[in-house]
Amino acid sequence: MFEKVEKKLKSLLRETIESYLQDVPAAEIPRPESQAHKASPTAAIDLAADLSLDIPKEKEFGDLSCTVALKLSRPLRRSPQAIAQALVDRLRPALTGDPDASGWIRAVEVKGPGFINFFLADPALRDLLRDVAAEGREFGHCAEKGRGKALIEFVSANPTGPLSVAHARQAAVGDSLANILAGRGYEVVREYYLNDEGNQIRILGRSILLRYEELQGQAVDFPPDHYQGQYIVDLARELLEDQVRRGKIEKLDLPQKEDFFMEFGVERILAVIRQELEDFGVRFDSWFSQKALTKAGKIEKALDFLKEKEFLYEAESALWFRSTAFGDDKDRVVRKSDGSYTYLAPDIAYHQDKFRRGFGLLINLWGPDHHGYIPRMKAAVRAMGQDAEALQVIIVQLATLFRQGEPVPMSTRKGQYVTLREVLSEVGLDAARYFFLMRKTDSHLDFDLELAKQQTPENPVYYVQYAHARIAGILAHAPQQAASADLTRLIEEEERDLMRAIFSFPYVLEICSRQLDPNNLTTYLQALAAAFHRFYDRHKVLTQDETLAQARLFLIRAVMTVLANGLRIMGVSAPDRM
RNA sequence: GUCCCCGUAGCUCAGUUGGAUAGAGCAUCUGCCUUCUAAGCAGAGGGUCGCGUGUUCGAAUCACGCCGGGGACACCA
Numbered sequence: 001m002f003e004k005v006e007k008k009l010k011s012l013l014r015e016t017i018e019s020y021l022q023d024v025p026a027a028e029i030p031r032p033e034s035q036a037h038k039a040s041p042t043a044a045i046d047l048a049a050d051l052s053l054d055i056p057k058e059k060e061f062g063d064l065s066c067t068v069a070l071k072l073s074r075p076l077r078r079s080p081q082a083i084a085q086a087l088v089d090r091l092r093p094a095l096t097g098d099p100d101a102s103g104w105i106r107a108v109e110v111k112g113p114g115f116i117n118f119f120l121a122d123p124a125l126r127d128l129l130r131d132v133a134a135e136g137r138e139f140g141h142c143a144e145k146g147r148g149k150a151l152i153e154f155v156s157a158n159p160t161g162p163l164s165v166a167h168a169r170q171a172a173v174g175d176s177l178a179n180i181l182a183g184r185g186y187e188v189v190r191e192y193y194l195n196d197e198g199n200q201i202r203i204l205g206r207s208i209l210l211r212y213e214e215l216q217g218q219a220v221d222f223p224p225d226h227y228q229g230q231y232i233v234d235l236a237r238e239l240l241e242d243q244v245r246r247g248k249i250e251k252l253d254l255p256q257k258e259d260f261f262m263e264f265g266v267e268r269i270l271a272v273i274r275q276e277l278e279d280f281g282v283r284f285d286s287w288f289s290q291k292a293l294t295k296a297g298k299i300e301k302a303l304d305f306l307k308e309k310e311f312l313y314e315a316e317s318a319l320w321f322r323s324t325a326f327g328d329d330k331d332r333v334v335r336k337s338d339g340s341y342t343y344l345a346p347d348i349a350y351h352q353d354k355f356r357r358g359f360g361l362l363i364n365l366w367g368p369d370h371h372g373y374i375p376r377m378k379a380a381v382r383a384m385g386q387d388a389e390a391l392q393v394i395i396v397q398l399a400t401l402f403r404q405g406e407p408v409p410m411s412t413r414k415g416q417y418v419t420l421r422e423v424l425s426e427v428g429l430d431a432a433r434y435f436f437l438m439r440k441t442d443s444h445l446d447f448d449l450e451l452a453k454q455q456t457p458e459n460p461v462y463y464v465q466y467a468h469a470r471i472a473g474i475l476a477h478a479p480q481q482a483a484s485a486d487l488t489r490l491i492e493e494e495e496r497d498l499m500r501a502i503f504s505f506p507y508v509l510e511i512c513s514r515q516l517d518p519n520n521l522t523t524y525l526q527a528l529a530a531a532f533h534r535f536y537d538r539h540k541v542l543t544q545d546e547t548l549a550q551a552r553l554f555l556i557r558a559v560m561t562v563l564a565n566g567l568r569i570m571g572v573s574a575p576d577r578m
Numbered sequence: 579g580u581c582c583c584c585g586u587a588g589c590u591c592a593g594u595u596g597g598a599u600a601g602a603g604c605a606u607c608u609g610c611c612u613u614c615u616a617a618g619c620a621g622a623g624g625g626u627c628g629c630g631u632g633u634u635c636g637a638a639u640c641a642c643g644c645c646g647g648g649g650a651c652a653c654c655a
Contacts, residue, residue, distance in 0.1 A: 054594060055594080056598080057593085057598095057601080058598075058599085060598095061598065065597095065598090067596095067597065070596090070597065070635085070636085071596090071597095073635065074634080074635085079635070080597095081635095111598070112597080112598040113598070113635070114597090114635085115597075115598065158655075198655070199654075199655065200654095200655060316653080317653095318653055319653095329580085329581075329651090330651095332653095333652085333653045334653095335653085336653040338653080340653090342653065342655090368648095368649065368650085369649085369650075370650090371649070371650050371651095372581085372582080372650045372651055373650090374582095395583085397583090438590095438591080439590085439591065439592090440591085440592085442583075442584095443583085443584075443591085444584085444648085445590095445591095446589095446590060446591090448590085451604085454617095459617080460603070462617050463603090463617075463618090466615080466617050466618075469615075469617090470614080470615060470617095470618085471614095473614065473615055474614045474615090475614095477614050478614085507594085508594085511594050514594090514595090515595085519592085520592085523592060523593095523602075526602075526603080527602085530602090533618055533619065534618095534620090536615095536618075537610090537616095537618065537619040537620080538620095540613065540614065541614060542614050543614095577615085578615075578617065
């Protein structure tokens with residue numbers, strides 16, 4: 001419904017603006033020297049082309065609102081009110097003349113400094129409820145597919161230990177964002193970049209080996225930069241207690257041993273990570289191995305590609321990428337003087353590979369420590385001949401855990417950090433996933449473990465879920481539900497508020513997808529739940545009035561669908577009973 | 579030192595990319611269960627949007643300068 005109305009209004013508005021612009025005599029469009037570019041009629045036409053409709057926060061301002069008159073004011077050098085009024089005068093006949101639009105729009109008004117506000121007609125809201133009933137789980141998705149292939153890469157933690165809270169937030173955001181984009185017409189792939197070779201992995205292998213030898217009674221000197229966690233000891237013990245493997249290990253020389261422990265470690269820890277993600281409700285479509293990338297010779301090929309374009313040069317016996325040519329503040333080494341690659345080299349190859357696989361939009365979720373890495377990666381993207389905008393890096397800020405008002409210490413030394421597993425078992429899946437989305441992704445998040453655990457009204461997760469459960473409760477009490485209902489019985493203000501909230505759902509998802517942040521969804525669902533609780537408090541659904549009861553049942557089932565769809569996007573359950 | 583992010587109610591944060599009277603939740607106070615779940619609802623108080631200057635019809639939002647907090651600045655990954 002939102003899309004249908006929006007599309008129709010936009011095209012009517014566009015036609016109206018174009019005819020209006022033709023009638024404004026060119027002489028009336030002066031161009032001050034200072035702002036010649038801004039004041040050109042072309043700018044006005046551009047504005048008309050990408051005009052947008054918003055849903056105002058106050059319902060007195062209508063159900064859809066357009067700011068185009070305010071934006072046309074400067075290029076046309078006319079007052080926004082005058083433009084808005086002229087547009088509305090031209091729009092009215094078009095609206096009433098259009099069979100769709102005349103059924104959907106009850107009124108158009110010019111308000112405030114020059115807003116054009118549209119009010120939905122009641123039949124449109126009733127159509128909306130029928131749409132929700134018909135579309136069910138699909139409601140909120142947009143009809144238009146074909147926005148292209150998007151690859152969203154997230155978590156991508158080195159397989160050297162269990163996932164931390166930082167990864168948990170990335171997992172929650174990435175998975176929900178993927179859900180949103182998939183619903184908004186993108187073909188989405190969730191990918192985990194598996195750093196399964198290199199220094200850290202070698203250290204992992206050696207760490208297990210050293211613990212293994214230690215358990216055998218040898219005196220070992222365990223270096224501080226090796227992995228200190230208890231899980232390393234557990235893995236070593238597992239090998240020691242396995243007679244067959246133990247026998248095998250005995251026959252290996254040292255390099256072979258290191259390889260063996262390395263592969264064993266990666267395999268086992270990866271299995272742990274996969275399980276943690278699965279328990280967190282996150283499933284990846286693709287696991288991209290760096291080892292495989294290297295083996296296929298893609299790093300050399302990527303560097304050859306850059307060399308051909310003369311974006312690489314040798315200096316100080318290292319190989320440099322001329323990233324300054326693409327906006328970076330200094331050039332970067334891709335191959336060190338000792339012949340090994342820096343981290344940038346496989347990353348360039350990896351991103352080139354993403355484009356080669358046909359993805360037009362690459363979304364990377366990175367930790368805040370990678371902030372400085374963005375310009376050089378964008379430079380690499382441009383060097384590949386791609387638009388820098390094709391790569392969108394989202395910095396997922398850390399979450400600080402609080403327990404009874406005190407921050408939980410998160411020392412990464414000695415391998416002690418709060419794990420995803422710990423958060424999950426302490427507060428549960430629903431609260432964990434919801435809380436990680438409550439703040440804007442790129443800002444810090446205070447995660448109150450006590451609050452998340454509480455099953456009280458202060459906890460927003462339960463507030464939203466409770467609305468769903470209440471509806472389920474009513475439906476369970478309802479004798480039987482007629483297939484159709486007389487929706488003209490819905491005349492109360494609280495009922496209209498609910499319909500208006502439902503109407504906004506696709507719009508909110510669209511905003512989320514534009515901003516690449518699922519955060520708005522939590523705010524929206526809390527507002528929708530609030531609208532329902534208010535309705536519930538004032539009106540009884542199962543009344544003696546049979547047809548009214550049926551109409552209200554139809555309405556609350558639509559609300560339940562939207563709540564369930566929203567929660568599903570966030571990976572949070574929608575319980576029928578609480 | 580250079581660059582990036584942040585500063586909004588007592589606390590934690592929204593604010594639809596420059597729009598309408600700056601909003602939620604928590605905390606505090608006051609009411610509401612004979613009715614489909616009170617894990618709920620209604621109401622009250624609480625603001626110099628860090629400070630200043632500028633840009634314009636219009637600024638929490640943009641520019642510049644301060645003040646305060648956080649972070650990044652490797653031939654590490």
